[in-house]
Amino acid sequence: MNILSIFTNPYLWASTIAMAVPLALPAIGGTFSERAGVVNISMEGIMLISAFVSVAFSAYFHNAWLGLLGGVISGILVAYVFAWAAAKMYANQIVLGMAFNIFASGITAYLFNAIYGPEGTPFDTPKLPDVRIPVIDRIPVIGQILSGQNVMVYIMFVLIILSQWFLFKTTIGLRLRAVGENPEAAETAGIDVVKMKYLGIILGGAFSALGGAYLSIGVLNSFSPEMSSGRGYIALAAMIFGKWTPVGSFLASLLFGFATALSYTLQESSISKNIIMMLPYVVTILALIGIGGKSVAPAADGIPYRPKK
Amino acid sequence: MVKKVLQSILMPLIAIFISMIVGGIVILITAKQNPIYAYIALFSGAYGNLMNFATTLTNAIPLIITGLGVAIAFSSGLFNIGAEGQFWIGAIVATYLGYQIKGLPWFLHIPLIIICAMIAGALWGGVVPGLAKVYTGAHEVITTMMMSYIAIYFSHYLLEGGPMMDKGTIPQSPVIQNSAKLSTLVPNTQLSSGLFIAILAVVVVYILMYKTTLGYELRAVGFNIKAAKYAGMNVAQKLVLAMGLSGAFAALAGAVQIMGVQYRLYDSFTSGYGYTAIVVALLANNNPIGVVIAALFLAGLSTGAQEMQMQTNISGQLADVVVGLIIFFIAIEELYRIIMEKIKTRKTKLQPVGGQE
Numbered sequence: 001m002n003i004l005s006i007f008t009n010p011y012l013w014a015s016t017i018a019m020a021v022p023l024a025l026p027a028i029g030g031t032f033s034e035r036a037g038v039v040n041i042s043m044e045g046i047m048l049i050s051a052f053v054s055v056a057f058s059a060y061f062h063n064a065w066l067g068l069l070g071g072v073i074s075g076i077l078v079a080y081v082f083a084w085a086a087a088k089m090y091a092n093q094i095v096l097g098m099a100f101n102i103f104a105s106g107i108t109a110y111l112f113n114a115i116y117g118p119e120g121t122p123f124d125t126p127k128l129p130d131v132r133i134p135v136i137d138r139i140p141v142i143g144q145i146l147s148g149q150n151v152m153v154y155i156m157f158v159l160i161i162l163s164q165w166f167l168f169k170t171t172i173g174l175r176l177r178a179v180g181e182n183p184e185a186a187e188t189a190g191i192d193v194v195k196m197k198y199l200g201i202i203l204g205g206a207f208s209a210l211g212g213a214y215l216s217i218g219v220l221n222s223f224s225p226e227m228s229s230g231r232g233y234i235a236l237a238a239m240i241f242g243k244w245t246p247v248g249s250f251l252a253s254l255l256f257g258f259a260t261a262l263s264y265t266l267q268e269s270s271i272s273k274n275i276i277m278m279l280p281y282v283v284t285i286l287a288l289i290g291i292g293g294k295s296v297a298p299a300a301d302g303i304p305y306r307p308k309k
Numbered sequence: 310m311v312k313k314v315l316q317s318i319l320m321p322l323i324a325i326f327i328s329m330i331v332g333g334i335v336i337l338i339t340a341k342q343n344p345i346y347a348y349i350a351l352f353s354g355a356y357g358n359l360m361n362f363a364t365t366l367t368n369a370i371p372l373i374i375t376g377l378g379v380a381i382a383f384s385s386g387l388f389n390i391g392a393e394g395q396f397w398i399g400a401i402v403a404t405y406l407g408y409q410i411k412g413l414p415w416f417l418h419i420p421l422i423i424i425c426a427m428i429a430g431a432l433w434g435g436v437v438p439g440l441a442k443v444y445t446g447a448h449e450v451i452t453t454m455m456m457s458y459i460a461i462y463f464s465h466y467l468l469e470g471g472p473m474m475d476k477g478t479i480p481q482s483p484v485i486q487n488s489a490k491l492s493t494l495v496p497n498t499q500l501s502s503g504l505f506i507a508i509l510a511v512v513v514v515y516i517l518m519y520k521t522t523l524g525y526e527l528r529a530v531g532f533n534i535k536a537a538k539y540a541g542m543n544v545a546q547k548l549v550l551a552m553g554l555s556g557a558f559a560a561l562a563g564a565v566q567i568m569g570v571q572y573r574l575y576d577s578f579t580s581g582y583g584y585t586a587i588v589v590a591l592l593a594n595n596n597p598i599g600v601v602i603a604a605l606f607l608a609g610l611s612t613g614a615q616e617m618q619m620q621t622n623i624s625g626q627l628a629d630v631v632v633g634l635i636i637f638f639i640a641i642e643e644l645y646r647i648i649m650e651k652i653k654t655r656k657t658k659l660q661p662v663g664g665q666e
Contacts, residue, residue, distance in 0.1 A: 085640060089640075089642075089643040091640040095591060095636060095639070095640045098588075098636055099637040099640055100637070102588070102629055102636065103630055103632075103634060104633070105629055106627065106628070106630035107335075107629075107633075109624070109626040109629070110339075110626040111339065113626065225626075230454070230458060233451065233455075240448075272470070274466035274471075281456075281458045281459045281462075282455075284451070284455045285452055288441065288445070288452060289441045289452075
């Protein structure tokens with residue numbers, strides 16, 4: 001196979017973007033959470049729960065949008081419990097994340113079996129629509145890459161811009177970041193630290209839930225146990241590589257998306273697909289150890305904070 | 310002291326109790342069955358007779374050994390959540406040396422495999438995540454998790470048409486030599502003399518962590534890294550060492566699993582032992598004896614869950630739900646403190662009233 005023909009194939013770039021969505025959305029979610037000083041590795045579990053609830057709602061109401069809504073609500077509810085345990089009970093955040101991920105993997109597989117059995121979700125479950133963009137559609141190559149993607153791709157683009165603006169240009173965004181950098185100072189300045197942590201975690205849950213819904217009713221219209229397959233963890237790495245900013249998280253997710261897309265494109269070549277599948281994980285480690293610029297976490301990230309009052 | 314011991318036993322018990330109740334409610338709602346019958350099926354399936362108990366012990370062996378590894382990391386203040394990958398590395402090394410080396414007597418072959426697997430696991434779990442942590446500050450939670458995925462894909466590569474694939478079309482390795490197999494303890498079960506390796510590992514880790522200077526230093530780093538630095542310890546070296554030891558034990562578990570139970574490596578087989586081992590270490594509060602008890606409990610949960618599934622048609626994945634809840638209820642220890650304080654203040658409020666009478 002000609003290497004050049006692989007890279008000029010618009011399909012590779014279109015699927016790079018498509019593969020980046022379920023990484024970028026939870027990565028941005030993680031950014032909100034960590035900017036508020038909370039390490040949330042339960043994004044993996046929240047994605048899984050949302051993926052399941054989305055498909056269940058979509059099948060039940062026969063409406064993919066209600067599926068998406070159900071998924072996001074489930075993500076917010078789970079994140080709320082996480083927020084309570086992390087911000088009010090000062091629980092160890094990594095241990096808490098582990099608990100949520102094991103629980104999510106168990107409960108989704110259990111309910112999937114209990115409700116749908118071996119046949120799985122009904123095959124007429126609606127999925128979120130793909131969207132043709134009128135003008136861009138007609139441009140060669142660019143049209144093939146940017147048009148005709150799932151609607152979640154475009155929602156993601158809007159959310160990236162909104163998130164960047166929210167975090168760096170609004171007062172609440174500033175307060176959120178202050179809590180992650182120096183909660184004592186923030187509290188002295190009259191900011192409700194616990195409330196800000198709730199906000200960061202819940203935003204994180206909502207974004208992760210969008211990513212999970214994309215997996216089950218965006219790419220496909222079905223659910224399978226463990227379908228998040230570690231994306232929540234890669235998202236965490238993308239967030240770090242993206243220096244804890246929404247735009248950076250997205251760009252890093254594109255890199256991981258590219259590695260995955262490439263592993264699919266090269267499947268028929270002589271290189272083992274398993275070797276290529278390792279690439280995103282290798283890239284993540286390289287990114288973490290600072291190849292491509294060192295990124296520094298918010299100063300109070302991961303440390304439970306007890307309000308002074 | 311007594312209070313501390315009581316706390317470390319009582320806390321997990323309360324967490325287990327609440328989680329079983331919540332699990333029971335899930336059964337009641339979704340399966341519309343009596344949860345008590347389900348739990349009886351679960352426990353008799355786990356510990357009810359010699360065969361079932363032997364199966365539980367078989368499942369407990371990799372959990373004990375991997376759990377010890379995770380506990381070493383935890384005691385040193387590190388989160389090794391990549392034990393699964395280190396387990397795989399141990400299994401790969403054991404399988405390869407197991408079928409490649411021919412003509413050695415078992416008393417040389419088995420120790421050779423154990424040593425090589427442990428070294429490989431130490432390098433995998435220790436060198437990359439440990440050095441990355443020490444020199445670049447990369448959080449070990451992510452690096453060990455990534456190394457885990459790389460290990461799993463690496464094993465798929467080796468088996469799916471790769472250098473370790475046996476003749477034929479099934480992605481599996483050749484069977485290991487007889488000299489690399491651990492003997493069976495209970496006939497017609499998979500319980501092997503790996504049990505003795507597990508017991509030995511518990512003793513070794515106990516002595517290492519509580520009776521040697523190194524163990525003291527590792528725990529000191531975990532207890533307060535700044536104080537350890539101030540006391541002049543080489544903290545960086547201790548962190549890498551702790552990760553390495555942690556990886557070595559997880560890999561040992563993988564090797565014992567191959568030599569005692571599987572005899573060959575097959576594809577698309579996710580052990581999950583590495584993940585459950587984290588729960589083992591948490592429940593055990595990193596105590597080696599506690600690791601044995603926690604491993605027996607969790608192994609029983611998974612053995613029993615299969616039995617429960619057969620008898621009551623309740624899906625065995627419920628065990629994961631219960632495990633997740635247990636960790637959650639352990640993590641929110643603050644809640645118990647608040648409740649205890651509420652009870653105490655109520656008592657002191659009542660006392661003056663009683664005194665006035």
